[in-house]
Amino acid sequence: MKNVVNLYATLSSEIEQQIKTNVLKIGDRLPSLRSICSERGVSMNTAIRAFHELEKLGLIEAKPQSGYVVSYSHSHFKNIVASSQPKMVKGANSMDEIMNLVVENYPMAKTRLSSAILDARLVPINKLNAAVGAATKSLSDSGVNYSVYGSEKLKTQIAKRATVWGGKFQPSDIITTSGSTDALAFTLLALTRRGDTIAVESPVYYGILRLAYSLGLQVIELPTDPKVGVQMDALERLMKSKKIKLCLLVSNFSNPMGACMPEEHKKRVAQMAAKYQIPVLEDDVYGELFFGNKRPRNIKSFDEEGMVLWCGSFSKTLVSGYRVGWLEAGRFKKELEKVKLNHTLYCTTITHEAVGIFLEIGRYEHHLKKLRASLYNNYLNFQRCISLYFPEETKVTHPTGGMNLWVEFPKKVNTIELYNQAILHRISISPGRTYTLQHQYNHCLKLSFGMKWGDDIDSALKRVGKLAKEMM
Amino acid sequence: MKNVVNLYATLSSEIEQQIKTNVLKIGDRLPSLRSICSERGVSMNTAIRAFHELEKLGLIEAKPQSGYVVSYSHSHFKNIVASSQPKMVKGANSMDEIMNLVVENYPMAKTRLSSAILDARLVPINKLNAAVGAATKSLSDSGVNYSVYGSEKLKTQIAKRATVWGGKFQPSDIITTSGSTDALAFTLLALTRRGDTIAVESPVYYGILRLAYSLGLQVIELPTDPKVGVQMDALERLMKSKKIKLCLLVSNFSNPMGACMPEEHKKRVAQMAAKYQIPVLEDDVYGELFFGNKRPRNIKSFDEEGMVLWCGSFSKTLVSGYRVGWLEAGRFKKELEKVKLNHTLYCTTITHEAVGIFLEIGRYEHHLKKLRASLYNNYLNFQRCISLYFPEETKVTHPTGGMNLWVEFPKKVNTIELYNQAILHRISISPGRTYTLQHQYNHCLKLSFGMKWGDDIDSALKRVGKLAKEMM
Known part of the structure; x- marks a missing residue:
């Protein structure tokens, strides 16, 4: 025996x-x-x-x-990180210096673990080229004119896909935008004023912080759990206090935490938006990238009073260079249409039509199936490498979708310093400090895994782990 | 004899x-x-x-x-309109209602004389389609990725063309944008704050008024001559008083007046910007559409201290649906790059590359020659129709380029009323009142002639003239 x-x-x-x-x-x-x-x-x-x-x-x-x-x-994964406990004070400090560091050195980097960017090798380039060709034919003017109403094909497909998670829209409800950054910018321009305060998760995607900073908004960062997202009671206290003008949530697989809010939380957020009359902007850029069997629902699906604005884009799921995003603005539709018109007029006609065609002929679903499998594969590989190479006490998020991981090193590891070391090896990582306006998360790191897996990534993660260990 | x-x-x-x-x-x-x-x-x-x-x-x-x-x-033209004498008070009233009228009825119109839009029949569609195809090949990723630095080809061509009027730029000086509306929006976002005042010509393109309104800016409208543009002494008094934060000028063939500032005025504006340290944003969307033999110079060519920001687009000269514009921001380059990044990230990769290719292979110059001839032909036809059909005492601008005419009817003609009458005949015109924040220009009208000339246009102008005569 x-x-x-x-x-x-x-x-x-x-x-x-x-x-x-x-x-x-x-x-x-x-x-x-x-x-x-x-x-x-x-x-x-x-x-x-x-x-x-x-x-x-x-x-x-x-x-x-x-x-x-x-x-x-x-x-085999490292332990999951605990809920964040951010300093809940208003923040409007500049964090441009640190941000510029990452952006400016980006071209120097050979292995880019810092940004949630979809690798071109995971994109069906030939099929998209064909869709662009088809768009020049399907548009009566080949797309040379302003797209005054947006691509009807695209709006129809976005409305159709939303039914999966309980979204009930007419194509005319959809405002097309040049990516979701535009949608966020337009919403903040329409619904807030310089000096107003908005609430976000913490840590939070620095693009949101930069935009808020640019518009002179104060930001309150909410305690956030890596599994279920923002702490609901903290959010409700804030909404009830009327100290905030708007709440911006990435409800599914956010960057950097990757949390997916459970349905009961989503429902409660929609109810609170109505109860306290505070608009909630739901950025759903990662919602299609679930590892499980089912597309998560959105806060928007519980919105009965039009207080929830739902936006998204194809930048993380199909093609970023085409600049295709959207916004369903609930009761704020007219205001948002105006802001779009005032600030940018219209979107690129051809590429919006091309994505509409790509969806219409059913290629998106097929592509997503493959993409989700690739990302999940990347995810497991990242977890494997982190388990093997990173310091013993390292913690990491365990997201169930998206393309981002939040890593918590032992406190001794300063990730700005780690960034400076890694970039010498032409590896770009994203220091935790850039995901907050407060002085916190200095021992944290965001890693993105939207690339094609290969030994180069394994080696880069090994290098990052080694550098971190040397700091201890 | x-x-x-x-x-x-x-x-x-x-x-x-x-x-x-x-x-x-x-x-x-x-x-x-x-x-x-x-x-x-x-x-x-x-x-x-x-x-x-x-x-x-x-x-x-x-x-x-x-x-x-x-x-x-x-x-044979009608007499030229006199210099405008706008009420020089701050204006931040909403003019959305009137504006919405024109925008909302736009689809109803069959003959569109209201908007400075280039007719698809004047656009080299097949050659542009070929350029899009070429772009998907010349870009290593077919343009699916973010265009982080903008199309190098495009930036090079924009810098090259600028030498004609004395612009001295490196490609890296050019910030690409999705049309010039974006460039205006980014500049105002970067250099002004809610409550600040900017100076503009009067009458002025309503897009500028809407954008200023959206950002909470006060606007002072300057007396403007239909030949030489804003009154220089009025502008200098304002700049000297430091009451304004920025001056926004369309120096060449503006919408609606069509004035082209003479070189000595342009030089003086550049000098005043430096002397009073007030940035001047020069929107040059119509500069290429001259009827004479020579491209007019820009204010920017006299800018020695980087206080002039020069922007433009291909929307009025080649293709609006591709969303290709640019901004040279002088000493404000870094701020403007940040605002672009924060508010929209990047532009559409393929269409920007396509326009770069179109210029690189020399097709733009060829196209412009034909386009200028068509627009000049339209211009003469518009003047002929106005002379023949409009009330005796009507005055009109005599621009030397662009695609816009400003018409001054006898005071009895109310152009909002005229608009309401014309739209019943499915003719869209642009009431003067929408080109100001004050209660003025109620007897004025803007006509745009970017279409392909035909008997339908002749008939529409005849109808507008008849309706105006009936009001007297």
């Missing part, structure tokens, strides 16, 4: 080692049980026990029709 | 009538002298004298290798 134990344990620990050292890569198929038996000269029973052992460890999983595949998973 | 006088006078007045009634159309070639002689049985001498008579009247002109062509011109 002892011998048998040794046999299957030896086999499973050998395979475990191969997975941890990336000899067997995430997504790889394991040899069949039959071939294991013949190669190793073990019984079928032994092979099965070894596989079960690895399965229990969360290192492999059985896939229908594929046998077992490597799926390095949760039991 | 008397007989001869009668003969040539009869002949010339017959032809004059044919031109005025549009039987002979502007741009048409006249029959050759030889064929006139044989058809009419007159001597060559008589035919020559008749043609000279018409030439003196400014109705025809000799074109090299083409003989004589119809060129209905200045001596």
Whole structure:
């Protein structure tokens, strides 16, 4: 019996080692049980026990029709980070200097772990080129004129897709924008004034902080849980106090925390928006990038009084260079249409039509299936590398979608310093300090995994881990 | 001798009538002298004298290798409007209601004389489609990624073209934008604050008023001459008083007045900007659309201290739906780059590259030559129709470029009322009241002539003239 134990344990620990050292890569198929038996000269029973052992460890999983595949998973991840406890004071300090550091050095970097950008190798370029060609034909003027009403095809498809999560829109409800940054900017321009205060999650995407800073808005950062998002009671106290003019939430797989608000929280936010008459802007750029089986619902689906504005874009899910985003502005539709007209007139006709066509002929869904699998694969690889290479006490988020990870190093690790070290190796990372207006998160790091996985990424993460360890 | 006088006078007045009634159309070639002689049985001498008579009247002109062509011109135009004398008080009233009228009814209109929009029939659509195709090939990622630095090709071409009027830029000086409305919005966002005052010409393009209103800016409208633009002394008094934070000028062929500031005025504005340290934003969207032989210089060419920001777009000269504009921000470059990043991130990659390619291979210059000829032809036709159909005492601007005319009816004609009448005939015109924040210009009208000329336009102008006469 002892011998048998040794046999299957030896086999499973050998395979475990191969997975941890990336000899067997995430997504790889394991040899069949039959071939294991013949190669190793073990019984079928032994092979099965070894596989079960690895399965229990969360290192492999059985896939229908594929046998077992490597799926390095949760039991091996670093511990999850705790809820953030940001300083809940108004913040409007400039953080431009730090931000500029990352932006300015970006071209120098060879391995870019800092930005939530979709790798061109994950984009169906030829099919998009074909859609652009089709757009020049489907538009009677080939798209040379102003797109006064926005692409009807695109608006129809956006409205249609929304039904999946309970959104009920007419195409005419959709205001097209040049990405979701435009949609955020227009909403803040329409509904806030210099000196007003808005509430956001914390840590929060620096683009939101920069925009608020540019408009002279005060920002209150809310305690945020890496699984369920902003702390609801804190948010309600703030809304009730009427100290804020607007609440901006990325409800699904936000950058950087990656939390996905549960439905009951989303419902409550929609109810609070109505109760306290404070508009909620829901930025849904990552909602389509779920790792599970189901598209999460949005706050907007619980909005009965039009107090929730829902925006999104195709920049993280299909193509960023086409500048295609949207906004459903609820009861603020007229104001928002005006601000768009005043500030930018119209969007690019051809590329908006091209995305409309791409969706209409069903290519988006097909593409998303592949993309989600790639991102999930990246995610597991990142977790594997972080577990192996980062300091022992490191914590990390465990998002269920998106393309961002928030890493908490032991306090000794200063991530601005780590950034400066990493960029010398042409690796770009994103220091935690850039995700807040307060002096906090100095030992934190945001990593994005929208790239195509490869050994270069493995090496870069190894390097970052090594540099962090040297700081301790 | 008397007989001869009668003969040539009869002949010339017959032809004059044919031109005025549009039987002979502007741009048409006249029959050759030889064929006139044989058809009419007159001597060559008589035919020559008749043609000279018409030439003196400014109705025809000799074109090299083409003989004589119809060129209905200045001596037949209505009198030029006088300098505007706007109420020089701060204005920040809403004018949304009137504006919405024009915008909302726009789809109803069949003949659109209201907006400075380039007709798709004047756009080289096939060549632009080819440029889009070329862009997807010349960009290594086919343009699916963010255009972080903007199209290098485009920036190079914009910098190159600027040398014609004395602009000295590196490609890296050019900030690309999605049209010039974006450039205006970014500049006002960067350099002004809610409650600040800016100075503009008067009447002024309502897009500028709407944008200022949206940002909570006060606007002072300057007396403006239809030939030379804003009154320089009035502008200097204002700048000296430090009551304004910024001055926004469309120095060449502005909408609606069409004035082209002379070089000495441009130089003085640049000097005043430096002397009083007040930034001047020069919107140059119409600069390429000159009717004469030479591209006018810009204020920017006299700017030695970087206090002048120069912006423009291809929307009025080539293609509006591609959303391609730019900004050279002088000493404010860094601030403006930040505002662009914060508010919209990047521009559409493919269409910006496509315009860059279109310019690089020399097609823009060729296209502009044809476009300028078409617009000049439109201009003459508009002047002809206004002379023939509009009330006797009507005055009109005599711009030397662009695509806009400012019409001053006798005071009895209310152009909001005229608008309401015209739209019933599915004709869209632009009431003067929308070009100011004050209660003025109620008897004025803006007409744009960026369309392809045709009998429908002639009929529409006739209808507008008839409706105006009925109001008197």
